[in-house]
Amino acid sequence: MPISSFSSEELSYEKVSLEETSGEVLLKERVIDYALNKSNIPLISQLGRSQHGFVNNLTRRKAWSSLLESQLQLSSSKTCEVADSKTINNNDYNDDSDDDNDNVVHEDENQVQLDVKRSFVSVRDVHVRDLLRQVLERVIISVLRKYPQLRYYQGFHDVVSVFVLVYLGDEILASGTDENLILKYDEEISLKKSVEIFTLLYLRDFMMDSLEFPIDQLNIILKIIKKKDIKFYNKLSLGQIEPFFAISSILTIFSHELSPIMDNTYNETLFGIFDLIISTQSMNVPLLIYSNILLGVKDQLLENFEMDIIHFDNKVDLVHAIIQKVILQSIDNDRMWKETMINTRKMNYDKSLISLNKSMLNKYSVLITTASGDAYYNHCYTEKEVMEILRKEIQLNEKRNIEKAQLKMKKSTNSPELGLINKTSMTLAVSLLIGAFAVIISLQRDNSYSTLFKNTGDSLNNIYEYYTVKLVNRSTYVWKQPLESILTYLKSNTTS
Amino acid sequence: MSGLRSTSGSTNGKNYDSIMKILLIGDSGVGKSCLLVRFVDDKFNPSFITTIGIDFKIKTVEINGKKIKLQLWDTAGQERFRTITTAYYRGAMGIILVYDVTDEKTFANIRQWFKTVTEHANDEAQLLLVGNKSDMDTRAVTYEQGEELSKELGIPFIESSAKNDENVNEIFSTLAKLIQEKIDSNRLAANGTGKDSNLNINSGSGSSSKANCC
Ligand SMILES: Nc1nc2c(ncn2[C@@H]2O[C@H](COP(=O)(O)OP(=O)(O)OP(=O)(O)O)[C@@H](O)[C@H]2O)c(=O)[nH]1
Numbered sequence: 001m002p003i004s005s006f007s008s009e010e011l012s013y014e015k016v017s018l019e020e021t022s023g024e025v026l027l028k029e030r031v032i033d034y035a036l037n038k039s040n041i042p043l044i045s046q047l048g049r050s051q052h053g054f055v056n057n058l059t060r061r062k063a064w065s066s067l068l069e070s071q072l073q074l075s076s077s078k079t080c081e082v083a084d085s086k087t088i089n090n091n092d093y094n095d096d097s098d099d100d101n102d103n104v105v106h107e108d109e110n111q112v113q114l115d116v117k118r119s120f121v122s123v124r125d126v127h128v129r130d131l132l133r134q135v136l137e138r139v140i141i142s143v144l145r146k147y148p149q150l151r152y153y154q155g156f157h158d159v160v161s162v163f164v165l166v167y168l169g170d171e172i173l174a175s176g177t178d179e180n181l182i183l184k185y186d187e188e189i190s191l192k193k194s195v196e197i198f199t200l201l202y203l204r205d206f207m208m209d210s211l212e213f214p215i216d217q218l219n220i221i222l223k224i225i226k227k228k229d230i231k232f233y234n235k236l237s238l239g240q241i242e243p244f245f246a247i248s249s250i251l252t253i254f255s256h257e258l259s260p261i262m263d264n265t266y267n268e269t270l271f272g273i274f275d276l277i278i279s280t281q282s283m284n285v286p287l288l289i290y291s292n293i294l295l296g297v298k299d300q301l302l303e304n305f306e307m308d309i310i311h312f313d314n315k316v317d318l319v320h321a322i323i324q325k326v327i328l329q330s331i332d333n334d335r336m337w338k339e340t341m342i343n344t345r346k347m348n349y350d351k352s353l354i355s356l357n358k359s360m361l362n363k364y365s366v367l368i369t370t371a372s373g374d375a376y377y378n379h380c381y382t383e384k385e386v387m388e389i390l391r392k393e394i395q396l397n398e399k400r401n402i403e404k405a406q407l408k409m410k411k412s413t414n415s416p417e418l419g420l421i422n423k424t425s426m427t428l429a430v431s432l433l434i435g436a437f438a439v440i441i442s443l444q445r446d447n448s449y450s451t452l453f454k455n456t457g458d459s460l461n462n463i464y465e466y467y468t469v470k471l472v473n474r475s476t477y478v479w480k481q482p483l484e485s486i487l488t489y490l491k492s493n494t495t496s
Numbered sequence: 497m498s499g500l501r502s503t504s505g506s507t508n509g510k511n512y513d514s515i516m517k518i519l520l521i522g523d524s525g526v527g528k529s530c531l532l533v534r535f536v537d538d539k540f541n542p543s544f545i546t547t548i549g550i551d552f553k554i555k556t557v558e559i560n561g562k563k564i565k566l567q568l569w570d571t572a573g574q575e576r577f578r579t580i581t582t583a584y585y586r587g588a589m590g591i592i593l594v595y596d597v598t599d600e601k602t603f604a605n606i607r608q609w610f611k612t613v614t615e616h617a618n619d620e621a622q623l624l625l626v627g628n629k630s631d632m633d634t635r636a637v638t639y640e641q642g643e644e645l646s647k648e649l650g651i652p653f654i655e656s657s658a659k660n661d662e663n664v665n666e667i668f669s670t671l672a673k674l675i676q677e678k679i680d681s682n683r684l685a686a687n688g689t690g691k692d693s694n695l696n697i698n699s700g701s702g703s704s705s706k707a708n709c710c
């Protein structure tokens with residue numbers, strides 16, 4: 001339930017917009033135009049939160065640009081005033097930035113090409129599809145080259161496809177067979193800018209060197225379900241499994257499951273999800289939607305669970321298979337989506353649902369910082385602030401990866417020598433630790449250190465901190481093989 | 497060829513004699529999803545969607561007069577998804593390692609995939625090496641190279657084309673037969689209980705005996 005002082009306004013609007021008439025939608029379109037003209041960010045975001053979102057792609061792209069640019073100031077100007085949509089001009093924004101990065105190939109471009117070739121599959125017209133793919137590839141590559149520290153993931157291309165359709169879909173679809181279509185340069189610039197901001201503020205967790213942080217996000221889905229319906233949670237054994245079944249929906253914000261365009265018709269449901277996310281500045285939305293979908297098809301899930309339990313080797317397989325099956329059955333069901341979105345809008349104000357789970361996340365997660373949904377109206381970040389958050393989050397992710405590698409090693413190695421160490425005193429552990437640092441320091445001296453730790457000057461400190469903390473806690477496995485794991489880590493860094 | 501692709505799986509009722517869990521792994525873009533779509537739906541779409549995470553499909557086939565329900569798990573190839581996909585190796589009875597004959601790197605990476613399998617799968621799991629896209633004339637890995645690697649790893653080898661529907665059925669029928677043989681010999685080796693009717697896959701992941709229990 002709404003908790004802010006704006007709650008009554010919010011509710012009354014919701015009531016009005018529930019009556020679904022085309023007149024209503026037309027009226028809303030005019031109000032959005034008005035809000036855009038006045039650059040009234042609070043009003044724009046209010047409109048995006050309610051049913052029908054930004055109504056159509058013409059108003060939508062303007063609204064997304066206004067909102068996103070009010071959330072992150074990318075230009076050189078350091079101030080963070082609310083952006084005036086009329087005065088925003090793209091001269092300020094350096095597309096062909098003088099950064100040398102633009103011409104340096106990003107390490108993931110190969111994967112981008114593989115995925116672009118498999119994008120917009122529901123567009124039949126080959127010419128139109130090719131145009132869409134070309135734009136898609138240009139946008140992804142430009143963002144990756146500008147921020148080489150971001151890693152591309154399969155599914156990022158699905159998210160960017162949604163932006164491509166919102167900003168250039170009308171124009172490209174209308175072009176039909178016009179071979180010589182030249183896209184409006186300005187629109188493509190706005191498109192790139194919006195994707196860039198959305199990536200930095202909303203998708204950052206997904207673009208680390210591993211899937212650790214996205215998996216943290218998935219676990220929140222389980223927590224929400226547990227809180228909402230503990231019986232269902234228990235019956236489906238959700239406490240015993242990892243929620244990997246949700247990975248593609250969350251990484252792609254449902255754009256993998258819900259094709260954004262089908263037979264030249266846009267998927268308004270999908271665009272509405274993005275409207276809600278952007279106007280609440282909240283990546284809680286996809287997690288809430290996923291939870292609500294599962295809660296909405298609860299009966300079918302439980303029925304299938306009982307029916308199929310004898311057919312599967314284990315619960316991970318069983319739960320994955322039935323969720324995939326049931327969600328696929330209802331993915332095109334408009335009523336299911338309508339109900340899900342209404343419930344999600346309501347839940348999005350229920351801070352207890354989300355804040356309850358903050359401890360499960362890294363402290364630089366988008367869910368805690370740049371897309372937390374905490375500011376009732378958008379919070380604006382400067383480029384500098386976001387770059388700093390990104391840097392720290394990447395560091396934290398590296399730390400997590402080391403931790404993970406260690407756990408794995410603990411499981412696999414149980415050699416007798418290490419067993420001996422297990423029984424020896426703390427002093428041996430400390431001397432091993434010192435040995436490890438000697439290795440690192442000598443590497444640092446002969447300059448290979450910098451190549452080992454790409455962009456984090458203080459990785460050494462991190463490792464040091466990490467080990468001392470663990471040592472103090474006397475966690476047995478850590479001091480069992482610090483040297484070995486550090487060496488493995490270094491080796492994997494040099495060979496890759 | 498082998499009478500595969502005859503029946504299509506229905507969900508309820510026990511209209512099968514046994515179940516086999518099969519996994520497809522290999523680098524992104526080698527054609528895992530295309531092979532599966534060709535096998536299950538007999539279609540080829542040159543731009544079928546990218547796999548993100550894990551996809552599940554069912555197909556019932558008939559081998560030597562027995563109805564076998566194949567549970568097919570298609571995985572994402574990008575390295576970062578390995579954390580997730582390896583969680584599904586448990587209990588797999590067959591694992592298909594796929595590379596692209598036009599892309600040397602995907603072939604070289606098979607060793608890495610093999611290692612991942614040995615770390616995460618049952619020792620019992622039957623492996624199969626597949627070189628896909630044999631229809632293309634830009635081949636970079638010869639048949640002999642594929643065969644050599646398969647011998648070294650001690651697993652069978654097939655070259656296929658999802659596009660031209662060459663050897664696609666054979667991949668799955670060969671694998672299913674090999675798995676069935678393993679099961680039968682295990683059953684013989686184990687105490688000869690009279691109940692040989694249904695294969696029970698609920699026997700847990702690590703256990704060597706796939707025969708009836710619980
Ligand atoms: N010529 C030819 N092309 C193929 C064949 N199989 C797949 N392809 C092409 O290879 C591309 C990638 O195939 P996918 O099946 O999507 O690859 P995948 O292994 O599932 O990749 P990920 O889902 O990214 O792990 C397809 O879009 C096809 O164009 C084949 O047998 N012959």
Ligand SMILES: [Mg+2]
Nearest residue numbers: 528529546547
């Ligand atoms: Mg695939």
